[in-house]
Amino acid sequence: MTATTPAPAPAPAPAPAPAHPLRDITGPRARARHRLLEIGAYLLLAAGVSYVLARAAGRGELSARAWQPFTEPGLWAFVGHGLLNNLRAAVTGMLLSVVIGVLLGVALLAGARLVRWPARAAVELFRSVPLLLLLYFISLVLPSWGLDLSDFWFLVIGLTLFNAAVIGDIVRAGILALPRGQTEAAHALGFSRLSGLRYVILPQALRAMSPALVSQLVILLKGTALAFVLGGYIELLRSATIIGNYFSASVLQAYLVAALLFMAANLALTAAARRLETRGRRRYGKAVLPAGEAA
Numbered sequence: 001m002t003a004t005t006p007a008p009a010p011a012p013a014p015a016p017a018p019a020h021p022l023r024d025i026t027g028p029r030a031r032a033r034h035r036l037l038e039i040g041a042y043l044l045l046a047a048g049v050s051y052v053l054a055r056a057a058g059r060g061e062l063s064a065r066a067w068q069p070f071t072e073p074g075l076w077a078f079v080g081h082g083l084l085n086n087l088r089a090a091v092t093g094m095l096l097s098v099v100i101g102v103l104l105g106v107a108l109l110a111g112a113r114l115v116r117w118p119a120r121a122a123v124e125l126f127r128s129v130p131l132l133l134l135l136y137f138i139s140l141v142l143p144s145w146g147l148d149l150s151d152f153w154f155l156v157i158g159l160t161l162f163n164a165a166v167i168g169d170i171v172r173a174g175i176l177a178l179p180r181g182q183t184e185a186a187h188a189l190g191f192s193r194l195s196g197l198r199y200v201i202l203p204q205a206l207r208a209m210s211p212a213l214v215s216q217l218v219i220l221l222k223g224t225a226l227a228f229v230l231g232g233y234i235e236l237l238r239s240a241t242i243i244g245n246y247f248s249a250s251v252l253q254a255y256l257v258a259a260l261l262f263m264a265a266n267l268a269l270t271a272a273a274r275r276l277e278t279r280g281r282r283r284y285g286k287a288v289l290p291a292g293e294a295a
Contacts, residue, residue: 061252069247070257082239083261089152089235090221093159097220098213100164102206105171106197119168126165131223134158139230151233155224163220170212174205214273218266225262236261 026034056062069075107119126134135158142149142157149157178201186196206213227233228241240258244251 056252060249066249066253069243069250070253075243078243079236079239079257079261082234082236082258083265085152085233085235086221086224086227087265089155089159089224089227089233090217093156093163093224094217094220096156096160097163097167097216100160101167102171102202104164104168105175106202108168108172109175123165123168126161127169129162131158131162132226132229134162135226135229151227151230154230155227155233158226159220159223162223163216166216166219167213170209170216171205174209174212175201177208178204211273211276214269214276218269218273221265221269222262 053062060066104119104123107115108123110116110119135154138158139151139154142154182200182204186200191200224235225237227235228237234242236258240254243254247254
């Protein structure tokens with residue numbers, strides 16, 4: 001009697017490609033079409049930039065004579081002073097915004113409606129009002145109330161009110177992102193609600209929110225450029241305007257230098273936010289809020 005060998009088991013079917021939660025996976029033709037569209041967009045962008053540069057060169061705006069004022073050290077000192085004023089207003093506004101924002105975030109989670117509702121009303125009010133309109137209101141209304149402050153403080157107050165409302169929601173989201181067991185553990189150890197929030201919850205939440213807070217600082221730094229509406233505060237944009245008015249052939253160069261300095265400062269802060277986010281995710285896991293997420 002001959003033994004029959006068992007039939008080999010069928011090879012397992014290849015696993016289907018995971019579907020995207022919001023859309024279907026693109027096929028080869030769609031990917032090729034997307035590449036062609038990207039190439040076309042890059043070509044159109046390159047053509048537009050070339051046209052603008054050619055027109056500027058034809059009008060002499062890119063000549064060496066237009067860049068000649070920037071060979072003077074005193075001009076760079078004036079530009080650097082303007083950038084320093086931007087950074088000074090941004091740092092002051094951020095410190096005040098963090099303090100007020102933390103208080104608003106805690107108030108948004110308060111159990112008492114008399115605390116939670118006014119905090120929510122303040123957050124929604126100052127988040128919905130454009131920063132430019134807020135600066136106009138502060139600079140025109142506060143002096144009529146007897147608060148004759150400098151333009152620096154008008155700018156800082158506007159930045160603080162606007163960004164504190166955003167940071168308040170960031171703090172609220174950071175606290176809610178923590179595991180509920182942290183609050184229960186604090187209560188089990190004998191902490192009151194306030195002491196548990198101070199010593200257990202807030203330190204972890206602020207550490208997790210650090211990338212989002214740094215990202216908000218980038219937005220705040222951009223907002224300092226709106227100080228040009230105040231007139232008396234010499235920041236980077238105002239410095240470029242003064243240089244362009246004094247050297248009529250270097251208007252484009254003045255604003256280009258200001259834009260590059262703004263970009264350098266914002267890119268440095270964005271890189272810091274991403275580094276904090278990466279370090280936080282590596283050390284503390286998914287509790288870290290990604291930079292830019294405020295809700």
